[in-house]
Amino acid sequence: MYRYDNHDQTLVEERVEQFRDQMRRYLEGKISDEEFLPLRVQNGLYVQRYAPMLRIAIPYGMLASYQLRKLGEIAARYDRGYGHFTTRTNLQLNWPKLEDVPDILAELATVQMHAIQTSGNDIRNTTTDQFSGIAGDEEVDPRPWCELIRQWSTFHPEFFYLPRKFKIAVTGASDDRAAIQVHDVGLRLWRDDAGEVRVKVLVGGGLGRTPMIGETICEDLPWQHLLTYLEAIVRVYNQFGRRDNKFKARIKILTKALGVDEMRRRVEEEWAHLKDGPQTLNQQAIDEMASHFVEPPRREIDASDIESYEALRRNNRAFARFVTNNVTDHKVSGYKAVTLSLKRSSQSPGDVTSEQMAAIADLADDYSFGELRVTHEQNLVLTDVAVDQIEELWHKLDELGLANPTVGTLADLICCPGGDYCALANAKSIPVAQAIQERFESLDFLYDLGPLDLNISGCMNACGHHHVGHIGILGVDKKGEEYYQISLGGSQGNEASLGKILGPSFFREDVPGVIDKVLQVYVGERQPDETFIDTYRRIGLKPFKEFVYAA
Amino acid sequence: MLPEQTSPRPLIKGGRQIEDQWLRHDDETAPAEGKAIVRLDVWLASDRRDSLAPWLPSDTELDAETIAALREAPLVAIDFPKFTDGRGYSVARVLRERHAFTGEIRALGDVLIDQLVYMKRCGFDAWSLREDQIVEDALNAFNAFSRHYQVSIDNPEPMFLRRQREACAHQPEPALA
Ligand code: SF4
Numbered sequence: 001m002y003r004y005d006n007h008d009q010t011l012v013e014e015r016v017e018q019f020r021d022q023m024r025r026y027l028e029g030k031i032s033d034e035e036f037l038p039l040r041v042q043n044g045l046y047v048q049r050y051a052p053m054l055r056i057a058i059p060y061g062m063l064a065s066y067q068l069r070k071l072g073e074i075a076a077r078y079d080r081g082y083g084h085f086t087t088r089t090n091l092q093l094n095w096p097k098l099e100d101v102p103d104i105l106a107e108l109a110t111v112q113m114h115a116i117q118t119s120g121n122d123i124r125n126t127t128t129d130q131f132s133g134i135a136g137d138e139e140v141d142p143r144p145w146c147e148l149i150r151q152w153s154t155f156h157p158e159f160f161y162l163p164r165k166f167k168i169a170v171t172g173a174s175d176d177r178a179a180i181q182v183h184d185v186g187l188r189l190w191r192d193d194a195g196e197v198r199v200k201v202l203v204g205g206g207l208g209r210t211p212m213i214g215e216t217i218c219e220d221l222p223w224q225h226l227l228t229y230l231e232a233i234v235r236v237y238n239q240f241g242r243r244d245n246k247f248k249a250r251i252k253i254l255t256k257a258l259g260v261d262e263m264r265r266r267v268e269e270e271w272a273h274l275k276d277g278p279q280t281l282n283q284q285a286i287d288e289m290a291s292h293f294v295e296p297p298r299r300e301i302d303a304s305d306i307e308s309y310e311a312l313r314r315n316n317r318a319f320a321r322f323v324t325n326n327v328t329d330h331k332v333s334g335y336k337a338v339t340l341s342l343k344r345s346s347q348s349p350g351d352v353t354s355e356q357m358a359a360i361a362d363l364a365d366d367y368s369f370g371e372l373r374v375t376h377e378q379n380l381v382l383t384d385v386a387v388d389q390i391e392e393l394w395h396k397l398d399e400l401g402l403a404n405p406t407v408g409t410l411a412d413l414i415c416c417p418g419g420d421y422c423a424l425a426n427a428k429s430i431p432v433a434q435a436i437q438e439r440f441e442s443l444d445f446l447y448d449l450g451p452l453d454l455n456i457s458g459c460m461n462a463c464g465h466h467h468v469g470h471i472g473i474l475g476v477d478k479k480g481e482e483y484y485q486i487s488l489g490g491s492q493g494n495e496a497s498l499g500k501i502l503g504p505s506f507f508r509e510d511v512p513g514v515i516d517k518v519l520q521v522y523v524g525e526r527q528p529d530e531t532f533i534d535t536y537r538r539i540g541l542k543p544f545k546e547f548v549y550a551a
Numbered sequence: 552m553l554p555e556q557t558s559p560r561p562l563i564k565g566g567r568q569i570e571d572q573w574l575r576h577d578d579e580t581a582p583a584e585g586k587a588i589v590r591l592d593v594w595l596a597s598d599r600r601d602s603l604a605p606w607l608p609s610d611t612e613l614d615a616e617t618i619a620a621l622r623e624a625p626l627v628a629i630d631f632p633k634f635t636d637g638r639g640y641s642v643a644r645v646l647r648e649r650h651a652f653t654g655e656i657r658a659l660g661d662v663l664i665d666q667l668v669y670m671k672r673c674g675f676d677a678w679s680l681r682e683d684q685i686v687e688d689a690l691n692a693f694n695a696f697s698r699h700y701q702v703s704i705d706n707p708e709p710m711f712l713r714r715q716r717e718a719c720a721h722q723p724e725p726a727l728a
Contacts, residue, residue, distance in 0.1 A: 007698055007710060018695040022665060030685065031665075038635060039665055121635070151700040151710060157672035158644055158703075161637025227701075227709075238641050239610075273649050278702050278709055285711035 001064050001371055002147045002292045004112045011155070012109045015116060019043050020102035027099065042122060042160065044090075044115030045101055048423050054093045054101060055118040056108060060128045060146040060170075061089035061374040065361040068372060070111040072357030078104050083357070085342060085350040087414055087465055088167075089127055089374040090118050094421050116154055121162045123153035123234065128170045129177040130375040133293060134383050136331045140172035140189035140197050144289035145226065148281070152227045159234050163241035164249035166234060167206075174494075179376065181205045181214045181496040182468060184251045185233060187226075197223040203233060203263060204255030207462035211498045212252045215260040217267060223286070225271075227279045232271035240266070296369035296384050301334025309387040321405040321443065322394050334387055338368075340380040340397060341404040341412065345437040348430045349415040350378035359400050367393050376465075377414055379407060409446040410454055410519075411437050414465055418458030418475060419482070425458035427475025427482035432456055432511055439512040449519060452532050453491070468492040470533045471518060472499040473511065484511050488518065488544055489536045500541050503549055517548045561686050563667075564655075564677040566693070568686050571679065573604060573626070575659060588628050588659065595620060606630050606659055609638040618650050626655035626677070634661040640673040647674035647704050664689045668696065672703035 004012075019039070026036045040046075044055035056071065071091055075083045078100050084092045096104060108114055117124055126149050128142045129135065149168060153159070159166070171178040172189040180186025186202035199221040205214025221229055237251045240258075255263045313320045328337040340360065343349050352360070360380065364372045367389055368382035375381060380402075385393060397403035406412050413436065416422065418429030433456055440446060455469030459476075466472030472487040483505035490499030506514055521544050526535045536544075562571035576587045581597050587604075589597070594605035595617075605621070606628035613621075621627050627646065629639040639658065646652040657677040658670050664684050671693060680689060700710045708716070 005714070007714070010697060011700070014696050021691070025664075025688065030688070035634065035663060035665075121637075148711070154700055155669075155696065156701055157669035157699075158640045159637070160666075160669055161635050161640070163637075235641050239612075239638055243636060243638075278707060278712065281711070282715075284715055288711070288714065 001062055002059075002143075002289075008151075009109070009112070012112070012114045012116070013106075015043075015114060015155075016102060016105045016109055019105060023099070023102050038120055038161070040101075041119035042117060043101070043105065044118035045098075046119065046423070047098075048094070048421055050421070051095045052098050052101070053421065054096045054104060054115060055086070056083075056091045056093070056113060056115050057118045057125050058089050058091060058113075058374050059150050060126055060132075060143060061130055061376075062143070063372045063374060064111075065364040065370040065372070067111045067113055068357050068364070069361040070107065070113070072354040072361070074104055074107055075357065076354040081355075082351055082353045084348065084417060085352065085374050085378045085380070087376045087378060087416070087463060088118075088125055089376055090125060091374075092417070094417070119165070120160070121164050121166075122160050123156060123162075123166045123168065126150055126153070126168045126170060127178055127183075127376060129173055130373045130381050131177060131328060131337055131383070132172065134330050134332070134335075134337055135173050135175075135177075136329060137175050138173040138331070139191050141290070141293060142170040142172040142178075142187075142189055143293045144286060145172075145187070145189060145223075146170050147289055147292070148227065148285070149230070152230070152279070156234075159238060162234070162238050163243045164246060164251075166237070166251065168230075176492075176494050176496075179465075179468065179492045179496070182207055182211070182465075182492065183214065184237075185230065186214050189223075192220070199223060199226055199229075201229065201233075203267075204252040204260070206250050206252045207465060207467050208250065209247050209460045209462075210250075210253065211462070211467040212256065213496055213498070214252075215255065217260060217264045224281050225275060226281060228274040228277060229267075229271055231279065232267045232274055235270050236263070236266045296371075298332060298335060298384065299386065301386055301388065305386075305388040306334055309390060312391060318405075319391065319394060321447070322403060323390070325405045325409065326403070326407045327390065328381075330384070336385050336387060336390060337381050337383045338385045338390065338393060338397075339375070339407045340382070340402040341407055342379050342402070343406065343412050343437070344401055344404050345434050345441075346401070348417075348420075349413060349433050352380075356400055356402070360402070363393065363396060377407075377412060379412070405443065406446055408451050410440055410449055410452045411446055413437070413454040413456060414469065415456040416458050416464035418456070418464075422458060422463075424461060425475060426460075426477035427458055427484065427508070429456045429458040429464060429473075429475055432473060432475075432484065432508060435508075435512050436515060439516070449522070450531050454515075455490075465492070466490070467498045468496065469499060470536070471515065476505055478505070482508060484508060486511070486514060486518075488541060489533070491533050502541065503545055514548055518544055521547050560682050561680040561684065561689075562677065563680060563686070563689060566690065568690075575606065575628075575679075588626075588657075591617070594624070601625055604628060607642060608632070609636045609642065611642055613642070613645065613650070618646075618652075621646075621652065622654075624654065626657055627652070628657040628659040628679075629675070631658060631660035631662055634663050634666055636661075640669065643670070643674040644704065664692045667692050672699070672705050674704040 046053040169178040169183040170187045182205040188200040201218040202214035373381040415433040419425035456473040457464035457466040468490040485505040487499030591605040699706045
């Protein structure tokens, strides 16, 4: 876990004072609404449908227990006692008071947290693999690199007023769990034959109104040049990205318009001037950063303990279900990563109460060296749990309502805040999520369906990543009425693809029935061991369409 | 583009407000006399290069010829048609860093208090504030940050190198709990 030094701490504190002064001048009427807007969103503050919303950064999804405890306290004191984890691994408070925000930011600074650049037309929170540092398929631990990018992008003076937001995702594993193909810039860290880190750089991916898969702009950038190369990309984007139409302003549109070869040429031309400059990384910088992400003091786990864990799994069906779905293998034998499900029909997807935050922080201290991860599927992960403690942890999670053994299934859906909170929404998304969770409650049915990503967004902005859901649901507005458009065949990961629209949209109350029909087609058509997405790829959209729209 | 400027706006340079000698002109011809900041094409065509100065639009792409000419200018202004147009930051930075431009770079147009600190870091050293901006607040805004992570015109040393230097010079400051 990265710990601030005096420089980092000073900077977040100075930021709080800067914003406090801006807020004061705004409330005194010295800054107009329009001119205050970029200032507040650069600090994560939105003015929403019913109240302000504050988006707090959780850099690359890493959270310490003391930070989560503080978030719980803040949610209780300044909000209505809960927060919402987003698909960008941030935490949103839905009901803070505008004038309280500087104080909230000051509280956050006491635990090395902030809301810097969680919104606005700037470089946003970098995201990565939730299993970084513990995944068996990892070549390079992305976390030190993410922190270097965080520092480089924080208050970057040239890039506060980009044409649009700019999102970077990083992975160092062969299985891409960070969705790098659908980011403005995606980075894949790998090692060459000499063992040196290289970076494959993708550019121009993204979701939103015009979803696109990123293209490779550089295969093998030597690590020393990571920051200068990123700077070249963002500068080209700053200068040439469209500013006349906000729906055409992302770097994906520029990349598409220029073509990736011309994009590469311009970036390299720019980079030629920055390359080998003072922001070129040296080994000491990497080592210093890596020293923050050391292996925790794990203990030796006896073979007999592993055996009793396996035996429990064989003999206890409920435990087995939990392990199969919510427990992930670890690079160290005897340890596992445990996913806490924030998906249950009683609470909105990704929501956590203050009490749950406090309790989860205690569990992180007791079972996982005081650290947690937030996933872009809106769950939490304890990354270092010894197998002889998993049963105990499971019971405690169950008491908290966080042990739903459904991670990766249809019930583990991704859902944006939608029309219940968000001012941009075309339609509500949370009631749709809850109706689906209620309709498909049977665990046996969920397991029979196997891995299935269902993603819901309340509008084209696609915060719920509906394009990359195997099943995607998008809220649309037709003459003031809420409708839902369904798409099939999206996926994230190594074989990322964008979903195709099934056909005309549906009323909200019809959505669970339509999903049911889609699932019936899958169940009827699938071959042994074939997942939903594989069946879809084999048979295409047509059979689904015919069945759903059959009179 | 903002309306033609008739009276001087507050000008900030060297950490204080100073009297502005330069008026902005957006006409296709330069004024007959007096100091004026004019369109780049007008400036390039004129023979009054010491009492006229050019302003660059935010989408300027600097070629070698223009750069060479700009070196003769008493000052170079960069226009912010809208404060949210961030291209001018890159233009200033490239002028300073790549072309070693040492003269005054003045921000012109929709120049507001809360962008000044970032403009300074990108190489601006004079600001013609929009009329309604409060000079005292503007001067305060420059002091927002005492240190920086990344390289900029006012900070040649990125934070990772500064840390290395400080670690060599004395014991590193302890990480905060
Ligand atoms: S997808 Fe649309 S409705 Fe949902 S959170 Fe994003 S902007 Fe709001």
